[in-house]
Amino acid sequence: MEELKNKVRELLKAGTVQAVIGYRAGSDEKTARVAFVRQPDEADGLILDPRCTDNLAVYLLKPEVKLLGKLAIVARPTTARTILQLASENQLADGQVIVLGVSADGKAVVELASFEALEKFVGQVPAGLTEEEKVLLAKIEGMSREERWAFWQSEFARCIKCYACRAACPMCYCSRCIVESNQPQWIPVSPHDEGNLEWHLVRAMHLAGRCLNCGFCAKACPMGIPLNLLTQRLAEEAKAAFGAVAGGSATGEYALSMFKADDKEGFIR
Ligand code: SF4
Ligand code: SF4
Numbered sequence: 001m002e003e004l005k006n007k008v009r010e011l012l013k014a015g016t017v018q019a020v021i022g023y024r025a026g027s028d029e030k031t032a033r034v035a036f037v038r039q040p041d042e043a044d045g046l047i048l049d050p051r052c053t054d055n056l057a058v059y060l061l062k063p064e065v066k067l068l069g070k071l072a073i074v075a076r077p078t079t080a081r082t083i084l085q086l087a088s089e090n091q092l093a094d095g096q097v098i099v100l101g102v103s104a105d106g107k108a109v110v111e112l113a114s115f116e117a118l119e120k121f122v123g124q125v126p127a128g129l130t131e132e133e134k135v136l137l138a139k140i141e142g143m144s145r146e147e148r149w150a151f152w153q154s155e156f157a158r159c160i161k162c163y164a165c166r167a168a169c170p171m172c173y174c175s176r177c178i179v180e181s182n183q184p185q186w187i188p189v190s191p192h193d194e195g196n197l198e199w200h201l202v203r204a205m206h207l208a209g210r211c212l213n214c215g216f217c218a219k220a221c222p223m224g225i226p227l228n229l230l231t232q233r234l235a236e237e238a239k240a241a242f243g244a245v246a247g248g249s250a251t252g253e254y255a256l257s258m259f260k261a262d263d264k265e266g267f268i269r
Contacts, residue, residue, distance in 0.1 A: 001048055004074065004109045007100060008043040011072050017098055018069025021059050023052040034059060036068065048074065048106060055214035057082035058170040061091055072098040076106075077125040078214045080118055081247030082170045085212060087115055088252045091173060115250035122248065129213060129232060137229050152230070153193070156200050158223045161191040165227050166203070168220035171210050178202060200230070207231045209238030209255030212247045 004022075011017045024035035024045045032051035037043055057079045059065045075083065080101055086092045099112040101121045112118045129137060140148060163179070166172045179187045179199060187202060188195030211231035218228045238244050238255040246254055 001046075004048055004100065004102075005043045005046055007109060007111060008037055008046065008072070009040040011098065012037070012040045012043070016070070017072040019065075020072040020074070020100070021056050021065070022046045022074040022100075023048060023054075023056075025051075036065070038068065046074075048102065050106070052076070054219075055079050055082055055170055055212070055216045057086065058168060058216065060086065060097060060170070061173045070097075072100055074102060075099045076102050077104055077122060077127065078212055080112075080122050081127060082212045082214065084115065084118055084122060084250050084252075085171065085210060085247045085254070086173075087250035088254060089210075089257070094250065119249055127213070127247065133213075133215075133229060133232070136226060137233065140229065140233075152200075153197065155225050156196040157193055158225060159191055159196045159200070160223060161189070161196070161199065162222060164220040164222060165217035168216040169207070170214070170216070171207055171212070200227075203227075204230050204234055208234040209242070209244050210246050211235050
């Protein structure tokens with residue numbers, strides 16, 4: 001922990017960055033929340049322990065955060081992969097942010113100032129579902145088509161359209177989301193079965209092959225809907241169909257960005 005605090009102080013004192021995005025204890029001390037550290041002595045309040053699971057990359061593209069100046073960010077492997085995916089979507093430039101990469105066991109902190117260094121870092125840590133998520137996904141996979149449809153419909157029926165999932169997702173960065181369009185209105189505003197289904201299908205398709213499975217959307221959902229399982233399932237489909245995996249490279253192609261003349265679907269030609 002001291003290693004991280006010292007690194008943050010050093011970067012701020014030298015003026016290398018103007019703010020560092022990290023974690024501090026929440027008001028109940030049982031949770032962690034984001035910290036925007038702008039003065040060297042504020043580094044004292046940083047924490048790095050099992051409470052710190054949120055994907056902080058979600059803050060990197062917020063206009064008010066960009067105004068803080070050059071940023072450094074504390075990044076567990078999932079956050080590091082998110083940064084690479086944002087780079088591959090031309091949302092971050094090389095050198096724009098200094099990544100303070102935290103090893104999977106949370107002990108070592110390494111300064112990663114380039115995408116090349118970041119790619120090496122994420123290449124060393126396995127990515128994927130937790131054991132609990134694997135069990136739930138296998139259960140959903142084991143259902144018949146009708147049962148699976150009924151499962152997701154019953155999950156979506158509980159949605160109250162608060163859009164906390166969208167706010168939490170680092171890959172939902174459009175300045176104007178389709179759900180806010182009212183001329184024409186593609187997706188009804190109020191929560192009801194059909195509108196909920198449209199919202200979740202649109203969300204899942206927009207994230208197909210781009211989801212890093214940080215689980216931040218499911219964690220943010222006040223109704224406990226396991227949204228990340230749907231986008232992670234689509235990630236598996238994208239990998240099988242296009243060989244595309246999100247978050248491995250700053251220049252990698254992802255399913256929604258590719259065009260191949262030899263695509264197996266004839267409509268594309
Ligand atoms: S798990 Fe959820 S929040 Fe994280 S990248 Fe995927 S869709 Fe976005
Ligand atoms: S966070 Fe949950 S309740 Fe809110 S819009 Fe997303 S799925 Fe619906």
